Amino acid sequence: MSFTKYLTSRVFFAQLLAAIAILAVVTYLFFHWITFVTNHGDETTVPNLAKLTPEQVEDKLDALNLTYEIIDTVDYRPNFPKLTIVQQEPTAGSKVKGGRTIYLKINAATYKMVAIPDLIEKTYRQAVPTLKAIGLQEGTITYVPYLGKDMVLKMMMNGKEVKQGMKVLKSTKIDLVLGDGKVVFDETETDSIVQEAEKKILDTIPNE
Structure with missing residues (x-):
């Protein structure tokens, strides 16, 4: 054929x-x-682990046949309890197979320490972004007679003068004493005015 x-x-x-x-x-x-x-169709919904402690996370994930690993500690966030979960991957609501590892980031126990920058003789517009860049906050602003308008003359914290390089907790408020642009030639008078500004700052601090 x-x-x-x-x-x-x-x-x-x-x-x-x-x-x-x-x-x-x-x-x-x-x-x-x-x-x-591959256990296709046998999936588990990842729970929301935000603000839970590692012990609570372990109990919750064990019941779902999931595991976890803490991969990092993030800067302290005041809207989360200390040493609780801040971020997770996969995110809450994701579908995963049994035995999957959930990667977590945990909140620090407190703010970390940062060094106060040198703001003396810098302008207010320069000083505030510099403070915020390292995690500090702008506190009370006080003006005193001085030739340089808005120039930083002193940095204060809780009524005491602070210097460049001093370590404080992140998010601390730094009070600033600024010049008002008026000419002052008498150094003794200038010192007296600055001291008066310090007294005003102290008066704003509540008594413990």
């Missing part, structure tokens, strides 16, 4: 149909096996 006649014979079509049927069965069995091995 020639090849051309074979391609149009019943034997060829029977063998072709048999091959297609075998391929379909093998494909079905393969995908059925893959689904079984």
Whole structure:
């Protein structure tokens, strides 16, 4: 029988149909096996772990057959309890398979220490961004007669003068004594005015 006649014979079509049927069965069995091995459809919803302690996280994830790993401690955030979860990956609501590890970032116990920058003889517009850049806050602003308008003459904290390089907790408020742009030639008088400004700052601090 020639090849051309074979391609149009019943034997060829029977063998072709048999091959297609075998391929379909093998494909079905393969995908059925893959689904079984990978637990397709057997997924767990990741819970919201924000503001939970590691102990609470462990209890919650154990019940869902999930594990966790703390990968970092972030700067203290006052809107989260200390040493609780701040971020998680995968995020809450994600679908994962059993045994998946949830990666966590935890809140620090307190603010870290930062060094006070040198703001003396810098303008107010320069001083405030410098404070904020390292995590400090602008406190009370007091003006005294001085040639340089809005120039920082002293830095204060809780009624006491602070100097460049002193370590304070991040988010601390730094009070600034600024010049008002008026000329003062008498250094003794200038010192007296600055001292008066310090007294005003002290008066704003509540008694403990």
